[in-house]
Amino acid sequence: MLKRLTSNRSIKYSALGLLVLVLLTVPLWGTQYLVMLFLLISLYVAFAQMWNLLAGYAGLISLGQQIFIGLGGYTLAVLTEYYGLTIWQSILMGGLISGVVAAFLAFLLFRMKGVYFTIASWITAEIMVVVFSNWAYVRQGMGIFIRSAYKLSTNDIYYAALALGISSVILVQIILRSKLGLGLMAMRDNEGAAETMGVEIFKSKLYCFIISAVVTGFTGGVLYLSQAFIQPTAAFSISWTVAVIFIVIIGGIGTVVGPIVGAVIYVLLQQFLSQYVGIGMLILGVMAITVILIAPKGIMGTLQQKLRFEIFSSRRI
Amino acid sequence: MTSNNVLLKVEGIDVSYGDFQALRKVKLEVKEGTVVSVIGANGAGKSTLFQAISGLQKPSEGKISFMNNDITGCLAHEIVAQGISMVPEGGRVFPGLSVLENLIIGSYTKDARKKKTKLLRRTYDLFPILLEKANQLAGNLSGGQRQMLAIGRALMSDPKLILFDEVSLGLAPLVVKDIYKQIEAINQEGTTFVLVEQDVRRSLRASEMSYVMLAGEIVLSGKSSELSEESVRKAYFGI
Amino acid sequence: GTKSASESSGGISAEAQRADKRGYILIGIPSPSTGPLAGFGEASPWVENRALTEINKDGGILVKELNKKLPVKIKIVDTESNPTKAADVASKLVLDDKVDMLLVLHTPDTVNPVSAVAERYGIPTVSLDEPVDAWLAGGPYKWSYHAFWTVDDLSKQFMSIWGSASDQNKTVGYLFPNDSDGIVFEKIFSQKLPAEGYKIVDPGRFPNGTKDYSAIINQFKKENVQILTGVMIPPDFAAFLKQANQLGYSPKIVTVGKAYLFPTDVKAIGGTLAQGLTSEVWWSPYNSYKSSLTGESSKELCDAWTQAAGKQWTPVLGFNYAGMEIVADVLKRTASLDKEQIRQTIGQTDLNTMVGPIKYNEDHYSKTPLLGGQWTQGQGGSWNLEIINNTQHPDSPTTAKIIFPLP
Amino acid sequence: MVVQSLAQPLVNGILLGGLYALIGIGMSMVFGIMKLTNLAHGDLLILSSYLSFGITQSLGLNPLLTVILVTPVMFFVGYAFQNLLLNRMLGKGAESPMLVTFGISIILQNSLLAIFSPDARALTSNLASQSVIITNYLSIPVIYLVDFFAACFVILILNFFLKKTYPGRAIRAASDDGNVAKLMGINIKRIYSIAMGIAMMTAAIAGVLVGMTYNFYPYTGTQYLIIAFGVVVIGGMGSIGGTLVAGVILGLAQVLGAHFFGTEMQLLSGYIVLLAMLVLRPQGLFGHN
Amino acid sequence: MSEIITVENLTVAFGKHKVLDSLSMGVQQGEVLGVIGPNGAGKTTLLNTLSGRIKPQGGRIVYQGIEITRVSPAQRCRMGIGRTYQVPCPFENLTVYENILVGGVHGAGFSERKARDKCLEILSFTGIAEKRDILAGKLTLMDRKRLEVARALATNPKVLLLDEVAAGLTEVEVKAVMQIVENIKNMGVTIIWIEHILKTMLEATDQLMCLAEGKNITCGVPQEILASKLVEEVYLGVEDA
Ligand SMILES: Nc1ncnc2c1ncn2[C@@H]1O[C@H](COP(=O)(O)OP(=O)(O)OP(=O)(O)O)[C@@H](O)[C@H]1O
Ligand SMILES: Nc1ncnc2c1ncn2[C@@H]1O[C@H](COP(=O)(O)OP(=O)(O)OP(=O)(O)O)[C@@H](O)[C@H]1O
Ligand SMILES: [Mg+2]
Ligand SMILES: [Mg+2]
16 A cells, blocks of 8 residues: 555656656757747746635635736836846846735735625726826836847746746645645635634735735746736736636636646637637637536546546645 | 324435445334434434435435425425425524524415414514514524524424424523423424434433434334333444 | 759748748738727728738749749737737747738737837837837837837827817817827827917826716816817717716817727717817828729728728728738848848838838838818718818818817 | 815716616625626626617617616526526535636627627717706716616615515525525525526616716726726625615715826726725625624 | 633623623633533623634733733634634535644644644544544534534643533433543643533533623532522523423
């Protein structure tokens, strides 16, 4: 029994190792387009892991994660365009600024529970749109071209994205297996009971929110490297979070593999559908509904339920 | 008051949760106008049996009939309309509705709506505290008060048969005594009861027939007056 | 033609080989087919296909390396009116479809992100239909070339409309929202207008989607504003105009950009409220320019559209068409698919298109001419844009006299 | 003088608030009572505007009268939407239904685009341009008045329905505890479908009035979704009366914000008031936790 | 011996209704205090206030000589006040073991490794060892009640607040619970125990307090309390003939 478990484990780890190796070598054997696909997938994985950490584990369903995408992007734009910082320094700063902003927002947003939190987070993002659209320093609604990114190769951006994607998965796994993760899951199920069992609600939520903001801020920075142009309505658009909701729910909320599966599906679908001008989005909508009707807990959630098997499990035994 | 008509007949039902079989070939008969008690240890399947009768769980095997109608495949709300009402275990009230609204919802079925005022008066007589708290949210009640509300609400549908899960759960001794008196009174008016009660003595005293469950099966049944406490205890702990 | 086949294939660029293999030259066109900007994308691909028929009539475009003609194909992809999506689909066009050129039009939200992508991947790109000023922020460009008017031209055009109507107090009320157009336009208007003796009343940059304009209207009333100008999105302007009417405010002349570009916008304002609204005209069937491909006139293009789509003409038609003209001209002159060569040829463009002469300057842009127009309701309730001012381009005729003041 | 210059923004803010309340009311019902985040609310509202538009075009009816036809149609749309899609995922968490409504939202937007083209539409009637002029400083657009009174009317009816009728109470009971509700004889799937149908009837009325007050496009729905959310959150989820107060607060915040701090503050002051309300009363004005 | 918890003039009101009315009481270190009283007397509210879920309008709570009236619930738990809920509220998507582990890791502050042993011990101690990998949402009512006790124990409490943990149990099961409480007591844990099933509780309690309408109407040795006329009137009812 124990032996089978360990051999199972070693198979699992070698498979994962192989996967990472394949991912690392994509630029060597794949076309530039394939590199771009993997780039997008990696970024959406990072973003989705963070949303899933909030929604699937901490019970904080946020419609405002675009705040940190935008902040990451804008920090990159401002620091490289105005102050001549290097791209990587700027992205790092973007994550940090996102974290600081998240810490500040937490004091406002965490007063609210459940859907109130959800709506308030969205409203905060809308406030960001208005503020950035009126802020002369960031050139208001005109937006900023991130010209230093013109020179970057897709491969460079890909490695940054891949690093982010992989570390987000590892990070989430570490958090879930930590004291913090256990507290979060307890809190999601019953906040009152968790509190009287010693879980510091505010602190746990705060850490979780800040971590996810920092990583999402990095993601925003790398995303805008490949975009190279940023303006407020797009940067702080709800569509970022809608995409990530699509990814996490289709993939399976509250699972670690779900967001990965979701991100692959979403990116491929988006790319595939862009050729069907006018009805691409329509098909996306129909797909979303169909998948959820067939697998109400998302693809991985439903599979796990059927097969009783988790690739990354946060279960304690 | 006892007649010989069989009101409810459960014929060999099986119920499973996924792989786990919670009921095995359970047979039960309830005569009109009687009080029947179901006794069993924790996890024996009493609540599951009630859920099967009231339509919340589908039996995979067997048949349930009520007043000679087959109700096995019926949905919960259809079964209520036929006159079966259930007090779910643990005082499950609608926390977002006021106490009064909880009671009114109790008389949701067509027949009960007409008698609403009369039924409401009876409930308030039984539990004066509910009148006092009529306009408060049910979610703010104490544990015992919730149990009272759940009972009152079930009575509001003026059912032919009441399935009563964990009668005395969380109630003060004074109230428990009261309730058993009321059960007797309401039974006299013609309502049939099936009770789940942990206090064996009390449940034998209150009922005419008793069924003892162990691990999803009925292991002992008979006239309550003829069953000794010892035999019942033995049966349900399987010693 | 003395080189042997094997020799030449060794010297052929990868681009040419690819085109040879697939049998056509591919132009990528990111266009807002859905989303709030869908109105701009409505004429695609009808216009493009009309131009293509002519371009491919004799087998297409000669590619010297291959020593043969190849037809031109276009691939239109949907930006969903979303800048992020625009960059994504443009990247896909470059990396996956391996397009030989990009052609992009319609507002900063579509053009800017695509220009940025063009610079990143080094792909020759022709763009139109975004005020030059907003586009320039991404420069200096290497691979992108742009054609449209500048806000400076626009402010001059607006002032010449007002100048042709004598009796007003020269007090101008601003309707500039805080989107990219609003901000760029306001800055330049505020530099130009006072110099010509106009007094400005500016209620500030309001957000798009504003539902109540009473504060602005009251301010305009109080300051006795007789001229209104600005650049607004159509639904907001319609709401403004209705509310101004309800509050009993009637300026003498209204000249607002973007707000009633399309006849349907004008119609949706409702009643006769739109009567006499003036604006800039980027392009109209009444101008004297002709297609460099077929020689057909602007009017003919419009009539064909009306017949095909059952809709009135819009200025977008001309620009979509001109984009195809420029692309065809560049490809013909380059006669090669080498990216660097194409880039250089774009820079040397000197072409008379449907929207006027195109000749890029060292900053990679070319200005297109503006006229002044006024909406009037004709028989049967249809709305027509009459040309009432041609001070900047006297060679294009006017079609009516300005109605002043507003009814 | 101050009073005179304040009169107009005050009246406008309050009346605009009525329209906001009307936009939010159906949302409040499904969101607050059925705990369903309906991301398609705005689009369904605009669908009603288009339905009304279609009817005015083909039958030549006054837009206001189309309400009679549009509301029952929208009832069935809502009923079907709930019955065929959302009911299948009862008790499966809040996120899956949310994604379904999002799917509906993009399907609707793109179908409207395909059917009605991207052109601007408006429900034009002579109501739109009339006002009841009171003084030099104050004039009240008739359409605003219609909006406001329609909101009051709908709120009264809906409040009565939810609080005083069996189906109304059943809707609330079902959302509190579905299984126990079944034990009361409530067919919860049916009652949910009816609830969604009713929510869509209010959206239909809102849609017609929005169409008469503003222009609309296939994509306009999203902006009304935000308004609806704001109204629901300020008012307290599921508090029908609260939506009116919330609408008025939001309307006043925007209009007065514009009046005192300049137009650029219009949306921002609305949002800030919203956030402030949330921070001070996290469960909304009339909500309870 | 000293009082481990002292409550002075505690007042809790919801609107006008005073649920706890200037209540004073105390528990000696290591003893078991039984709490009885009619439904709605304020027993659960007292526990809620002691564990910090409800902030009192007046009065103070002193724990081991420190005033904790304003201390957060999580902090109180870590100081050694553990509790169960009358209506069980397990973390439904966690397994039974994980439910308990939350208490061990967060409440007791153990490392996960150390908490593991302790939790396994508690699992068998409370008799739900065989359910340990089942999702808590699937438990029967009785198992949920056991889980409540187990979770509270895992926080390594000095004072344990029990809210009707024996309600709905069969006689044999009640005896088992009694044994558990007895054992907990022997570990030196102070217990405040609300229960309506008196017969069983009596054996284990040192002191019995009767609440009615938010007031501590009488408190003392169990037999005396039960014999008192007052308690019979408000709580027990006259014994059947
Ligand atoms: N939702 C569920 N999923 C899986 N198993 C369940 C579920 N509900 C009950 N069970 C199992 O079914 C069996 C019978 O449960 P049931 O609730 O009917 O027992 P009971 O006799 O009412 O017990 P109690 O006295 O504890 O209320 C138990 O072993 C229980 O674990
Ligand atoms: N949040 C609240 N809002 C209003 N009233 C409340 C609230 N919580 C409790 N109450 C009231 O306070 C009183 C005491 O409640 P509590 O739960 O403390 O009773 P209890 O003594 O535990 O009763 P039981 O034995 O029935 O559990 C009850 O009348 C209850 O209705
Ligand atoms: Mg049970
Ligand atoms: Mg209690």
